[in-house]
Amino acid sequence: MTDAIRYETGADRIVVLTLDLPGQSANTMNAAYREAMAACLSRLIAEKASIAGVIITSAKKTFFAGGDLNELVKVGKPEAQAFYASVLDLKAQLRTLETLGKPVVAAINGAALGGGWEICLACHHRVALDHPSVQIGLPEVTLGLLPGGGGVVRMVRLLGLEQALPYLLEGKKVRPQQALQAGLIDALAADRDELLAKARAWILANPGVAQPWDVKGYRIPGGTSTEPKMAQMLAIMPSILRNKTQGCLPAPEKILCAAVEGAQVDFNTAHLIETRYFTELVTGQVAKNLIGTFWFQLNEIKAGGSRPHGFAQSLTKKVGVLGAGMMGAGIAYVSAVAGIDVVLKDVDLAAAQKGKARSAALLDKKIARGQLTVEQRDATLARIHATGSDADLAGCDLIIEAVFEDRALKAQVSAAAQAVAGPEAVIASNTSTLPITGLATAVPDPSRFIGLHFFSPVEKMPLVEIIKGARTGDETLARAFDFVLQINKTPIVVNDSRGFFTSRVFGTYTSEGIAMLGEGVSAPMIETEARKAGMPVGPLAIADEVSLSLMNHIRVQTAKDLQAEGTAPSEHPAFAVIDVLLNEYKRPGKAAGGGFYDYPTTGSKHLWPGLKSRFEQADGQISPQDVRDRLLFIQALETVRCVEEGVLTSTADANVGSIFGIGFAAWTGGALQFINQYGLPDFVARAQYLAEQYGERFSPPALLLEKAARQELF
Known part of the structure; x- marks a missing residue:
């Protein structure tokens, strides 16, 4: 016919x-x-x-x-x-x-x-x-x-x-x-x-x-x-x-x-x-924003758009995970579900078994929902070997370190694991902020060291940010990319820098929300307008989840590093507010029972009433549109800076990474597509207005000005 x-x-x-x-x-x-x-x-x-x-x-x-x-x-x-x-x-x-x-x-x-x-x-x-x-x-x-x-x-x-x-x-x-x-x-x-x-x-x-x-x-x-x-x-x-x-x-x-x-x-x-x-x-x-990102750009990523060419497809058979906390346990779980053998190591066997128990709990939920049989659960759990001994890491083709954000600790566990796994193994760090090039000095061959930044909770979050250090080899990057696809996640590839791409942009979102609170803008308005802008959760609620003490720890670590490099750190206005909550009110976040929100044992969380009396000012209110724009623009501008500095090399990685990794407003199609669909000249004009009103951080980067002048999209 x-x-x-x-x-x-x-x-x-x-x-x-x-x-x-x-x-x-x-x-x-x-x-x-x-x-x-x-x-x-x-x-x-x-x-x-x-x-x-x-x-x-x-x-x-x-x-x-x-x-x-x-x-x-x-x-x-x-x-x-x-x-x-x-x-x-x-x-x-x-x-x-x-x-x-x-x-x-x-x-x-x-x-x-x-x-x-x-x-x-x-x-x-x-x-x-x-x-x-x-x-x-x-x-x-x-x-x-x-x-x-x-x-x-x-x-x-x-x-x-x-x-x-x-x-x-x-x-x-x-x-x-x-x-x-x-x-x-x-x-x-x-x-x-x-x-x-x-x-x-x-x-x-x-x-x-x-x-x-x-x-x-x-x-x-x-x-x-x-x-x-x-x-x-x-x-x-x-x-x-x-x-x-x-x-x-x-x-x-x-x-x-x-x-x-x-x-x-x-x-x-x-x-x-x-x-x-x-x-x-x-x-x-x-629809054009969503089709462009969730169809064309996502397919471009999955087809290996950011993967180095010339390397045969690799299959990871055995992965070692160092640290059986929330992140390590999650990485072990998704790897075992994908059919990979896992060695889950912690300071002792009891700690490692506690991590393995998290996988058992997740699998039991699937059985309860009729998505899994008991036999399938048992087979998956049998792939996770909990241990307190480095010796069990022998034969691993990939080691993923997922311990606390402390440079010395990460170096110590990575070096010990590498010594057992051997020279062929790829060593990865699940860090969210520490530069990979520095961490790579812990192993004899930095070309085999890479960053694999997972997001919490690992079993639900679809993204893994792969960070290429200054000396990371192309073969190592290709192997890491293949592993991320093997565990059914979406890989984006970024070059090394402080906070990489996602943590860096995400930090601007929480900081901007906190800075507005410090200016006297009402907390309920900040949280409501964030959701109206398309963000899944308000910046104050997210800051509580991350914990103000961790944000402060990263700030201190960054200041030390910058001083060592001979650069004077500039202080974001959000930290004045964080200091008040931490030092005056002892409210470090959700895990400690209170931060910007109260978390009663019965009933749902609600904004801490003390924010109104301590921060809100009658003359500090700004328009709802300004609140929404400040939260979206600050993230989009930081994304452009990541492109300008060569941290990001692909528009697809920027857009997909911003939505999957940090929950950037999905309707926009991602941080760079937000600028494209807004229109570059209009975006520049609006950013300049925000810079005049709210601070230099909203000034458009040179790359954005050049593209706007040439009428060129990202």
Whole structure:
């Protein structure tokens, strides 16, 4: 028929449409697909009398990947009308398929996400391969979009509003067994032959079939918004959603609107509503920010964009972790889950076993949630060998030091481990601030020393910042990069400097929030506006988590180092406030029971009332916009300085690292994309205003001024 979709009619008069777009590793809803589907539908209509039914399957490893993001990202406001019409054409194709009058079955042989799942929803029956590689869901919301190929309309009509919303609003993905239990698919198959056999059998047994929503008298499960129970749920949904997104992410709100409004009208009108909201999101800036970072740049990183070329892919078989505290235990856990043998070493066996017990607790939670069997848990735990002896580190190809931020201690444990592991092992430090070049002097061969900065809690945080010291070899960097991918984390690569990239930028966020408090700005306003700017947690709450005493420890260590280098340290205005809390009020942070917040044993945390009387000033209030901008601009400006100094060498690493590592406002697409989408000349002007009002630290760096003058994006 065409290259993109193979059309084959069997002896049983069943047509198999095999999706196989040429020159692509996955099928997408691009122009080639649309043309091929139109041609297939014309032929199906012409041959309708002689066929028994239709099976849709794929020749690729995945079933179908969804919309073509290369196309979508180019659609701007001027193209909105044409785009709207093209989406309606695409949906009309799926409508033709489901109203053909013949049974249509989706034989799902791989992941069916987004547009792929929307094709399946337009089929009368769905059979999936029961394999771990098969995932089903609508992840569009994570890219700032909504399922625009009928996904909202059909999911609501298939499951009802209450059951469909988690898939639509959270982008929830499920494996075949879960999909079967949820009523998303109708049957499972063990292999490809059985998949097609079950599809054929169902077609022959169900010659006359229609979608449930095309049967007269059909009611949406659970009813529409006029049902009392549904009305109650929908009355509070917008406020729950707004509390989560703070109005920064338009997609979840548009999805809720499309779902609820679509449930109250007929099938065709619901599609028009969905398409209007979809067009609004596609042409908006937030979706472009998210697609650029979470799709294109993230894929660039995972494809090895920052990995040195010319080195074969390496596999870490045995990793030694020094220090079984929160970080060390977390690193041991993610390594063991990835199938790597781990030696978890601490000062003695009891301390190491305590660290291993954390892995057991995390695995038990997975068993309780039905995500793991007891056998799988036991196999993972058996890979973690707790010890108090350096001798057990023999044979490790990678050593990760995760002890307290003390240079002498780190040097001591790294040297001892290296002596046992041997000259071939890579030695890494999980430091968040201490320069790697200095730490590398502890081992005989600094070319094998590197920084691997994990984020807490390790099992949840997706990022690892790889820090290249002045003498770190390219082979060492390649091996570290491969290890990070092996444990299913996202690696970003930065050059050595004090605080590297993430800790350095993160420090500006907490310091700016604390500095505003010192100026007299009210604490509740600082915390609220931070969340309205898109930050997941306010700067004062985060400072408590990190602990003011640790921030002070880093400040003292930095001052010492700078003095040793002959540089005079400049004091940030935030430290005057930190000194007051530490010295006058003995409030070092959350772990000690109180910092900027109080942490009662019962009830939730709340801002310490003493902040109001000690710091707040009636004439110290500034506009909410200034609060938000100070918090975002200070981080973006520091990111530019990291680029200017060569700490960062990739825009993808900067954007992905800022969101995954420090929670920079996701709607922006990352710290550098925040500047791009703001417009460089406008960003410079705003930064200059902030510098005049609030201090020299907001002055635009030379690199930013040059790029703005050249109208050049990051």
